[in-house]
Amino acid sequence: MTQEKSKGDIGEDFVNDLAFTSYLKYWCYPNPMDENGDKKEICDLLIIFKNYAIIISVKNYDNKGNYDRYKKRVIEKSTKQLYGAERKLFNSKSEVYIKHPNRPKEIFDPSKFDKVYRITVNVGEQFEYYDLGDKKENKGFINILNKNTFQTITQELDTISDLVEYLDEREKLLTQSAELKINCSEIDLLAVFLKNRRKFPDEYHSDKFQEKSFDLKGAWENYDKSKSVALKREEDKASYFIDHLVKTDVLKLPQGEVLAKELMTLGRTERRMMSKSLFSLIGKYENTKIELARRYSVYNGIGFLLIYYSKEIDEKVVDWTIQQAMPIYCYKRDLQEKEIIVLAATDNLKQWKFGMFKQTGNKMTQQEIEFYDGLIEKFGWFKDMKMLVYEEKEYPDEK
Structure with a gap:
């Protein structure tokens, strides 16, 4: 039991450390408990931002070549925990209070949230290919990510709006009626999404076939090393001024969190x-x-x-x-x-x-x-207004 708990702590520490060193830190609630209720842990990590709630379950399991055991120990167990956490937060008969590490405890108001995202992160040894999602009837979709995927996504999609945009498109792709077989890692799928104007190609959603198969292996490597992506990342450096301003000035203001949330709603290109x-x-x-x-x-x-x-x-x-x-x-x-x-x-x-x-x-x-x-x-305002037409490409043209 001690060894299993230690592995679990290592997994949770990885996700929390990554989240708290990224743009998510201001909205993260690690191991939130029902502060005024049973004091039990609700989930491993809760992220709440404006009308989005992201519930995360963390596992640290080495598959040892047995995928069926992995599904039982990781996917099935985590799915049950995520649905339980959502039920606790959104369907409790009494009010649930949670606490951010840097703020007093606060009431969790279910009415504020339009969308709930459920994520399982396994930080243990990885299969090359694994189920990318799980779903029980009428209970909502579960995103399944491994360590490398979660790390890459939160680094590459480093604003709330960019992250949930990907999760929405990912869910649409993985819950379509046709069986989808993808010979690639998740980050290859991410590369296709990013280069295709932040959506998946139409043929991925086509209902002409009961089964579809795509070989995307190597897509991330090609994306990551491309000149246009290097130019994008260079141009994006300007955008982090907004992040810095929020951290150093805005959050320190009375009611600064309200203004900070509006600024942090902007995507990376908008901030640029x-x-x-x-x-x-x-x-x-x-x-x-x-x-x-x-x-x-x-x-x-x-x-x-x-x-x-x-x-x-x-x-x-x-x-x-x-x-x-x-x-x-x-x-x-x-x-x-x-x-x-x-x-x-x-x-x-x-x-x-x-x-x-x-x-x-x-x-x-x-x-x-x-x-x-x-x-x-x-x-004398509005008497000599000038319209400035300004175009900013997410991926600048190569010179």
Whole structure:
């Protein structure tokens, strides 16, 4: 028993260490327990982010060449545990409280989540080929990943939106009616997904055949070594500025986690675009006589207002301007975006200010309209607007 527990701890430590050194760390709950209830462990790792809940079961099992035993010891046992964890979280008669390592205990609210992902990770010795999923009728799909796959996925798909996009497409592929035989490792499948505009080719989903077989062996190696991927990774370096900003500045703000979640909803390419636009804005106006400059863009239905302000402006004026600018943009955009986020910086990005505005109703009052029209006239905004067309390819063209 002691040896088995030690192996289990090693497996859980691997997954937790990987999750806590990646973008997932702020939303990870390792070995969550029912804090106000039976104090029993719910699962090995729970990740909750906005409307997504990811339940993870970790196994550390060496197959020793016996695949049937592996299925019984790993897949069947883990599947049962994952369904049990989901039942505990979403169907308990009493409220369930959980605790993040860096925060007080909190209530788990099942109504907040639109999608649940269930993942089994086996960090022990691997079969070259193994079942990629499991499912019991009417209970939901289980993703089965090995150590190398989980590690590669969380490194390559290193935002929540990129990760769940892959899990959604993966589930569609593996739950189709036709039997699918794939001669490859999971990371080869990941490579096909990434290079095919983040979806699997149409022929993979075709219902013309009861059985389909694809030989994709080596796809990941070709992807990983390609020039276009090297260029992508180089361009993505700019995007990590958003991650850094969240860690060093945003999360430290009162209610900073709310703003952090909105920023971390952006995919990697979207963060790259925003970072480059921000760098361009500051670079254009810093050390000039311009005191205030703005750029506005929309990602995932949220308006992002980037502001440069001169270090010569009184901070109270800047704060007031930011507070007024958010509802003004909401108004001028005819409430197309009811949520506006501001990232404002001064010369050399040395000082930051943030803001977030949410419009609650479907229209503004006449009094608000008159007030904002007066401010627009006073500021002279929206009289000389210029549309910037900016294209950013996830995989830059090779030069």
